[in-house]
Amino acid sequence: MPLVYVTRKSHFNAAHRLHNPSKSDEWNRATFGKCNSPNWHGHNYELEVTVVGEPNPETGYVMDLADLQKIIQERVIDLCDHSNLNLDVPFLKGVIPSSENLVVAFWNQMEPHIKGGKLTSIKLFETARNVVEYRGNL
Amino acid sequence: MPLVYVTRKSHFNAAHRLHNPSKSDEWNRATFGKCNSPNWHGHNYELEVTVVGEPNPETGYVMDLADLQKIIQERVIDLCDHSNLNLDVPFLKGVIPSSENLVVAFWNQMEPHIKGGKLTSIKLFETARNVVEYRGNL
Amino acid sequence: MPLVYVTRKSHFNAAHRLHNPSKSDEWNRATFGKCNSPNWHGHNYELEVTVVGEPNPETGYVMDLADLQKIIQERVIDLCDHSNLNLDVPFLKGVIPSSENLVVAFWNQMEPHIKGGKLTSIKLFETARNVVEYRGNL
Amino acid sequence: MPLVYVTRKSHFNAAHRLHNPSKSDEWNRATFGKCNSPNWHGHNYELEVTVVGEPNPETGYVMDLADLQKIIQERVIDLCDHSNLNLDVPFLKGVIPSSENLVVAFWNQMEPHIKGGKLTSIKLFETARNVVEYRGNL
Amino acid sequence: MPLVYVTRKSHFNAAHRLHNPSKSDEWNRATFGKCNSPNWHGHNYELEVTVVGEPNPETGYVMDLADLQKIIQERVIDLCDHSNLNLDVPFLKGVIPSSENLVVAFWNQMEPHIKGGKLTSIKLFETARNVVEYRGNL
Amino acid sequence: MPLVYVTRKSHFNAAHRLHNPSKSDEWNRATFGKCNSPNWHGHNYELEVTVVGEPNPETGYVMDLADLQKIIQERVIDLCDHSNLNLDVPFLKGVIPSSENLVVAFWNQMEPHIKGGKLTSIKLFETARNVVEYRGNL
Numbered sequence: 152m153p154l155v156y157v158t159r160k161s162h163f164n165a166a167h168r169l170h171n172p173s174k175s176d177e178w179n180r181a182t183f184g185k186c187n188s189p190n191w192h193g194h195n196y197e198l199e200v201t202v203v204g205e206p207n208p209e210t211g212y213v214m215d216l217a218d219l220q221k222i223i224q225e226r227v228i229d230l231c232d233h234s235n236l237n238l239d240v241p242f243l244k245g246v247i248p249s250s251e252n253l254v255v256a257f258w259n260q261m262e263p264h265i266k267g268g269k270l271t272s273i274k275l276f277e278t279a280r281n282v283v284e285y286r287g288n289l
Numbered sequence: 290m291p292l293v294y295v296t297r298k299s300h301f302n303a304a305h306r307l308h309n310p311s312k313s314d315e316w317n318r319a320t321f322g323k324c325n326s327p328n329w330h331g332h333n334y335e336l337e338v339t340v341v342g343e344p345n346p347e348t349g350y351v352m353d354l355a356d357l358q359k360i361i362q363e364r365v366i367d368l369c370d371h372s373n374l375n376l377d378v379p380f381l382k383g384v385i386p387s388s389e390n391l392v393v394a395f396w397n398q399m400e401p402h403i404k405g406g407k408l409t410s411i412k413l414f415e416t417a418r419n420v421v422e423y424r425g426n427l
Numbered sequence: 428m429p430l431v432y433v434t435r436k437s438h439f440n441a442a443h444r445l446h447n448p449s450k451s452d453e454w455n456r457a458t459f460g461k462c463n464s465p466n467w468h469g470h471n472y473e474l475e476v477t478v479v480g481e482p483n484p485e486t487g488y489v490m491d492l493a494d495l496q497k498i499i500q501e502r503v504i505d506l507c508d509h510s511n512l513n514l515d516v517p518f519l520k521g522v523i524p525s526s527e528n529l530v531v532a533f534w535n536q537m538e539p540h541i542k543g544g545k546l547t548s549i550k551l552f553e554t555a556r557n558v559v560e561y562r563g564n565l
Numbered sequence: 566m567p568l569v570y571v572t573r574k575s576h577f578n579a580a581h582r583l584h585n586p587s588k589s590d591e592w593n594r595a596t597f598g599k600c601n602s603p604n605w606h607g608h609n610y611e612l613e614v615t616v617v618g619e620p621n622p623e624t625g626y627v628m629d630l631a632d633l634q635k636i637i638q639e640r641v642i643d644l645c646d647h648s649n650l651n652l653d654v655p656f657l658k659g660v661i662p663s664s665e666n667l668v669v670a671f672w673n674q675m676e677p678h679i680k681g682g683k684l685t686s687i688k689l690f691e692t693a694r695n696v697v698e699y700r701g702n703l
Numbered sequence: 704m705p706l707v708y709v710t711r712k713s714h715f716n717a718a719h720r721l722h723n724p725s726k727s728d729e730w731n732r733a734t735f736g737k738c739n740s741p742n743w744h745g746h747n748y749e750l751e752v753t754v755v756g757e758p759n760p761e762t763g764y765v766m767d768l769a770d771l772q773k774i775i776q777e778r779v780i781d782l783c784d785h786s787n788l789n790l791d792v793p794f795l796k797g798v799i800p801s802s803e804n805l806v807v808a809f810w811n812q813m814e815p816h817i818k819g820g821k822l823t824s825i826k827l828f829e830t831a832r833n834v835v836e837y838r839g840n841l
Numbered sequence: 842m843p844l845v846y847v848t849r850k851s852h853f854n855a856a857h858r859l860h861n862p863s864k865s866d867e868w869n870r871a872t873f874g875k876c877n878s879p880n881w882h883g884h885n886y887e888l889e890v891t892v893v894g895e896p897n898p899e900t901g902y903v904m905d906l907a908d909l910q911k912i913i914q915e916r917v918i919d920l921c922d923h924s925n926l927n928l929d930v931p932f933l934k935g936v937i938p939s940s941e942n943l944v945v946a947f948w949n950q951m952e953p954h955i956k957g958g959k960l961t962s963i964k965l966f967e968t969a970r971n972v973v974e975y976r977g978n979l
Contacts, residue, residue, distance in 0.1 A: 155389045156422040164692065166580040166605040171899060182900055184907070190649035191580040193607005195692050209309060210320055211387030216419055217322070235604035249901030251845045278578065278609050281906055284846040293941045294974040302554065304442040304467040328511035329442040331469005333554050347861060348872055349939030354971055355874070373466035416440065416471050431665045432698040447761060458762055460769070485585055486596055487663030492695055493598070525763030527707045557768055560708040569803045570836040623723060624734055625801030630833055631736070716968065718856040718881040742925035743856040745883005747968050787880035830854065830885050 157213045157268065158201040161223050163232035166193040167248040170237070191235065197276035198227065200261065202268030214268040226260040250275050250283035258285050295351045295406065296339040299361050301370035304331040305386040308375070329373065335414035336365065338399065342406030352406040364398040388413050388421035396423050433489045433544065434477040437499050439508035442469040443524040446513070467511065473552035474503065476537065478544030490544040502536040526551050526559035534561050571627045571682065572615040575637050577646035580607040581662040584651070605649065611690035612641065614675065616682030628682040640674040664689050664697035672699050709765045709820065710753040713775050715784035718745040719800040722789070743787065749828035750779065752813065756820030766820040778812040802827050802835035810837050847903045847958065848891040851913050853922035856883040857938040860927070881925065887966035888917065890951065892958030904958040916950040940965050940973035948975050 168191050169183040179187045186192070200223055204213040230240050236248040242260055246252050254273045262270045274284045306329050307321040317325045324330070338361055342351040368378050374386040380398055384390050392411045400408045412422045444467050445459040455463045462468070476499055480489040506516050512524040518536055522528050530549045538546045550560045582605050583597040593601045600606070614637055618627040644654050650662040656674055660666050668687045676684045688698045720743050721735040731739045738744070752775055756765040782792050788800040794812055798804045806825045814822045826836045858881050859873040869877045876882070890913055894903040920930050926938040932950055936942050944963045952960045964974045 153393045153423060153426055155392060156424070157389065158420040158422070160418040160420070162693075164606050164608055166607040169901065174899070185647035188647045188649075188653075190652045191605050191607065192578050192647040192649070193580040193605065194578055195609045206387065206389040206393075209312070211307065211385035211390040213389055233599035233602045233606040235602075235606070238604045239602075247901035249896065251847065251896040251903055252901040254845060255843045255896075278576075280850040282848040282850070284848070285843060286846070288843055291945045291975060291978055293944060294976070295941065296972040296974070298970040298972070300554075302468050302470055304469040323509035326509045326511075326515075328514045329467050329469065330440050330509040330511070331442040331467065332440055333471045344939065344941040344945075347864070349859065349937035349942040351941055371461035371464045371468040373464075373468070376466045377464075416438075429669045429699060429702055431668060432700070433665065434696040434698070436694040436696070445763065450761070482663065482665040482669075485588070487583065487661035487666040489665055523763035525758065527709065527758040527765055528763040530707060531705045531758075556712040558710040558712070560710070561705060562708070564705055567807045567837060567840055569806060570838070571803065572834040572836070574832040574834070620801065620803040620807075623726070625721065625799035625804040627803055714968075716882050716884055718883040737923035740923045740925075740929075742928045743881050743883065744854050744923040744925070745856040745881065746854055747885045785875040785878045785882040787878075787882070790880045791878075830852075 152205040154203055155206055155213050156201050156203045156271065157216065157219070158199050158272075159216050159219045159223060161198045161200070161220070161228055163196050163198070163228050164193065165196060165231050165234050165236050166191040167236040168192070169247060169249060171247055191237075194277050196231075198223065198257070199272070199274040199276075200270070201272040201274075202265060203271040204268035207267075214265070219265070222261055222264045226264060227257050250277045250281065251285075254283050254285035258287065262287075290343040292341055293344055293351050294339050294341045294409065295354065295357070296337050296410075297354050297357045297361060299336045299338070299358070299366055301334050301336070301366050302331065303334060303369050303372050303374050304329040305374040306330070307385060307387060309385055329375075332415050334369075336361065336395070337410070337412040337414075338408070339410040339412075340403060340406030341409040345405075352403070356405075357403070360399055360402045364402060365395050388415045388419065389423075392421050392423035396425065400425075428481040430479055431482055431489050432477050432479045432547065433492065433495070434475050434548075435492050435495045435499060437474045437476070437496070437504055439472050439474070439504050440469065441472060441507050441510050441512050442467040443512040444468070445523060445525060447523055467513075470553050472507075474499065474533070475548070475550040475552075476546070477548040477550075478541060479547045480544035483543075490541070494543075495541070498537055498540045502540060503533050526553045526557065527561075530559050530561035534563065538563075566619045568617055569620055569627050570615050570617045570685065571630065571633070572613050572686075573630050573633045573637060575612045575614070575634065575642055577610050577612070577642050578607065579610060579645050579648050579650050580605040581650040582606070583661060583663060585661055605651075608691050610645075612637065612671070613686070613688040613690075614684070615686040615688075616679060617685045618682035621681075628679070632681075633679070636675055636678045640678060641671050664691045664695065665699075668697050668699035672701065676701075704757040706755055707758055707765050708753050708755045708823065709768065709771070710751050710824075711768050711771045711775060713750045713752070713772070713780055715748050715750070715780050716745065717748060717783050717786050717788050718743040719788040720744070721799060721801060723799055743789075746829050748783075750775065750809070751824070751826040751828075752822070753824040753826075754817060754820030755823040759819075766817070770819075771817070774813055774816045778816060779809050802829045802833065803837075806835050806837035810839065814839075842895040844893055845896055845903050846891050846893045846961065847906065847909070848889050848962075849906050849909045849913060851888045851890070851910070851918055853886050853888070853918050854883065855886060855921050855924050855926050856881040857926040858882070859937060859939060861937055881927075884967050886921075888913065888947070889962070889964040889966075890960070891962040891964075892955060893961045894958035897957075904955070908957075909955070912951055912954045916954060917947050940967045940971065941975075944973050944975035948977065952977075 169186040254275050272286050276282050307324040392413050414420050445462040530551050552558050583600040668689050690696050721738040806827050828834050859876040944965050966972050
């Protein structure tokens with residue numbers, strides 16, 4: 152049976168700051184540069200979630216993308232959109248909100264809720280030129 | 290010898306409707322929602338075909354992209370562009386034209402004709418936010 | 428006081444066919460080519476609506492874009508999305524659904540409902556390469 | 566002599582919040598919704614600056630785009646990038662950082678420094694779907 | 704009767720170099736920097752041609768975009784694509800191929816051949832961040 | 842520990858020509874068509890470099906993208922931007938500058954300098970529709 156990869160793209164806007172509170176301000180400025188800017192900055196994040204599975208012969212769907220969008224919306228977007236990723240998001244508590252850490256955290260938020268297909272990739276565009284992808288713990 | 294992946298992007302416009310004729314109208318409406326709309330709707334489909342192989346030392350090409358474009362054109366675009374995917378396309382007869390089923394059908398249409406490189410991925414953008422990929426029967 | 432132009436982009440998917448029922452099939456085929464294809468084809472339409480006005484000093488808004496989006500949604504998208512533009516849309520009855528005719532019809536649908544700002548442009552992308560704009564009856 | 570319009574696109578990332586400090590928190594929440602979110606949110610802003618003039622016959626340039634980019638960089642980007650638009654930017658002090666107010670403020674920042682051509686438009690993409698343009702005080 | 708603006712986007716790839724042969728090499732290097740690089744460089748040019756007119760009530764078209772594309776193809780693309788803009792294009796002989804000079808030259812190439820609608824804008828994207836537009840000799 | 846893929850996108854403009862000097866002019870014209878055009882043509886190349894590794898718990902970074910950008914800049918962009926890929930670039934001497942050969946050459950230029958993460962993919966967009974990827978010598 153054929154395996155097909157299905158991707159849904161979403162977006163959200165958020166503020167963040169790269170800062171490791173266990174380190175000195177000096178270390179943070181030297182390490183993160185302007186991404187450590189004290190009063191935050193922000194991004195239009197583009198999020199791509201990919202699920203793989205065999206299309207159901209009755210529907211031609213690996214998974215109804217409306218169901219996938221609902222999981223993305225409830226588990227990630229509703230919690231992150233128009234938020235401060237350092238301060239406002241319970242599942243990011245204690246996480247430095249680098250794109251790398253965000254995709255791993257998003258995976259853990261969504262993976263248990265995806266039925267039918269198997270989550271196989273989460274991509275996050277922080278800017279048009281910086282992209283991060285997590286493919287699970289291989 | 291290095292293996293290189295070469296991708297050619299094309300597009301076509303078509304009408305379709307998600308509908309399983311072996312099921313009731315009620316089941317179809319409940320399952321496919323507005324994608325089951327009786328008088329069709331349509332898309333600007335973007336199609337990405339990827340071939341992998343070793344570049345020929347005389348040309349630097351895995352495969353002349355003009356040859357690949359000719360296969361995409363003759364085997365898929367000429368048959369699907371400005372068509373109704375449920376009614377007009379012989380190789381889709383009996384297929385529910387979900388993006389998942391389309392990429393598998395497109396693979397079967399093109400794969401036997403690709404020489405030099407090996408077909409390795411077909412991606413189909415149904416909208417800017419919904420994408421499907423088939424990588425063959427692994 | 429400064430005049431500022433505010434644009435909201437939306438999209439919808441629809442089927443259509445270019446066909447003038449007062450003319451022969453031959454004339455239609457010769458005039459519209461594959462856009463006259465009998466079983467319809469379709470597009471992902473991108474719609475840009477621009478309003479001009481003075482920003483309100485209390486809000487910094489020419490017009491709340493959520494209000495503009497609501498008008499676009501109720502007057503155009505809800506009626507056209509996943510529809511057949513020749514058969515399903517009351518306000519397009521008797522209209523050949525060329526992009527030119529669509530932007531004029533969309534203007535007439537939305538213009539009376541826009542408050543605060545003044546509608547100044549409607550752009551419609553039928554494909555990535557074909558775009559039409561109406562700026563009102565100057 | 567021909568008049569030609571020359572546009573340079575740039576971008577910056579910033580945090581902001583829509584909030585009118587002369588109004589109650591309730592009014593702000595009701596007016597701005599999630600854009601009033603207390604701990605800020607942010608955007609990847611895309612900025613387009615257009616200058617019009619006659620091309621210099623010796624260079625074929627209306628204006629060297631490197632000179633225009635320098636003005637955009639020094640007068641806007643260096644002050645706004647990775648900043649909080651409500652707190653960190655001297656020329657936005659007392660301004661509600663709506664896109665409408667930003668384009669007018671950016672105009673006033675840059676217009677006196679542009680030589681050769683005449684500033685004719687500033688466009689700001691707050692998101693891929695929300696765009697604002699200022700064409701000066703006509 | 705409504706006036707509608709119709710735009711067709713095309714592209715071509717070409718080499719060029721900014722160089723004024725009536726000036727010294729030193730002046731050229733100081734004025735054009737790396738755009739004066741002696742062995743040429745090149746671009747994927749995106750070209751947008753806009754025509755304005757009243758839609759024909761029999762067709763809903765301001766102008767058949769296939770006819771417009773044919774003019775763009777024959778008068779500009781066939782002569783410029785995969786060419787060296789300084790050496791190979793008869794209608795650019797003696798022109799410094801800055802984007803400003805190109806859009807004016809393209810206007811003169813195409814304007815006499817456009818029937819039905821009136822040419823109103825030519826836009827040329829030299830890169831994703833540098834754009835030039837000519838609206839005719841107002 | 843999670844493996845995360847980090848991608849940085851860059852661009853450069855260059856002239857080139859597909860030509861195998863060990864073959865006749867006739868063979869070259871027949872093989873490469875207009876890509877063999879004698880006076881060169883050119884492209885806006887988009888380059889995507891992907892590195893994989895475990896995020897550093899102190900920074901949340903696989904690799905500081907500023908460090909990756911520096912390697913891309915120094916090893917590829919500074920040598921190729923506004924150049925003629927057949928004539929001007931020492932590391933491309935004797936290489937037919939097809940996209941396939943370019944990605945392999947870029948890999949060899951950058952791979953030894955990347956620390957922390959492991960280079961895993963280089964993608965090159967020659968045009969919006971033609972893309973090539975190298976994933977190393979598997």
